[in-house]
Amino acid sequence: MGCGTTGTSLALALTGAGVRVALADDDPRAVAEAAALGAGTAWTPALPPADLVVVAVPPAAVADVLYDAQSRGLGQVYTDTAATKEIVSAEAELRGCDLKGYVPGHPLAGPDGPGRAAADAARFTGRPWVLCPYDTTPAAALETVAATLDLVGARRVDLAPHVHDRMLAELSHGPHLVAAALATRFADGSEPLLELAGDRLREAVRGAAGDPWLWSEVLAHNAGPVADVLERIAGQLTRAAAILREGDPGAPLELALTLEEGRRGQAALRRAAEPGTLEDVPARRRS
Structure with missing residues (x-):
């Protein structure tokens, strides 16, 4: 649900993995464009409930789209891709969504966008995908979302929403x-x-x-x-x-302290991006 950059990229990756993908968006042109890229086929009411519904819409729209999808029985398990989690998770609860079937998530694979020109099936390969399950989330729902992450090559990381x-x-x-x-x-x-x-x-x-x-x-x-x-x-x-x-004579030294700390930060980020680093980070919930 939502055929922007993230939604279309995920659909392309899953279709490439042999998964049957149905596409939905408020804009019929977005669905047509994604389908033309090979991301799946347009959703129709005749389709059975999906194993997983991915809500790939902006943060402010997640709760309403999720509630509507659950009310219509579109799937068994639901997740989202919004870049914020604490407010989205709280809004889903306040909206009355079925939290036992919903696993809040966020792929750290670049920003979403309204167009599909940047959609890429390899977008999530090797990238972290954060899951923020509720304390009451059933293991089966979590396993469904985790299996989807495996299919697209993403690396699961569990975090509390506020930590994310x-x-x-x-x-x-x-x-x-x-x-x-x-x-x-x-x-x-x-x-x-x-x-x-x-x-x-x-x-x-x-x-x-x-x-x-x-x-x-x-x-x-x-x-x-x-x-x-x-x-x-x-x-x-x-x-x-x-x-x-x-204009103090000691200005170069004081500035050098900040510049040196910045240099160390840049080096730390560079090292973290080296091959093998991501796999070394434990995928456990942090609070």
Whole structure:
């Protein structure tokens, strides 16, 4: 349910694995485009309940789409792909969704988008896919979702919803807004200035290319943790600006301390991306 980048990529991966996939979206053109890519066939009321229904819609729509799908008996087990989990999980409970048949989830495989041009069957291969089951989630429901992750080559990681959101604020949501803020400096830049930009700057702002409406919703759904990240970064930058304005002879040393910590962080991220690192991380629930 939802034929954006994530939904279509998942459908392509499952179809390639021999799974029968039915596609649904509020926009008939989205279904037609996904089907034309080989992602599956359009859902019809004549189809039997699915083993798994994946709700691949923006965070604010998950609870309503899930409730409607469950009310219509579209499947046996349900999951979602929204990039925030604490509010989504709470909204599903408040909306009256059947929590015993629902396993909140989030593939960490890049941002979703309304188009299907970036859809890729290999999108989830080797990537973490977070599951945030409720305490009452039956083992059978969890096993159904886990089996689907195995089919698309994703690596299951179980987290509590609030832990997921704090981690994503650090790893994705906060950095995206920082990249966007930096990129605004060049939105109306002159051609002579932009021609001097190098690969380092373009890489630093690459994350700002995401759909602003989708990202604004994600950020609003994870407001507290993202604000914490931004305040820490803003504090560091404000301190660096003060050091530079004061013109103290010790400024290079003070700045070097921050730059060295940044260098160590960059090296840590690089090491974590090396082959074999992801498989070494235990897939256990963290709280």
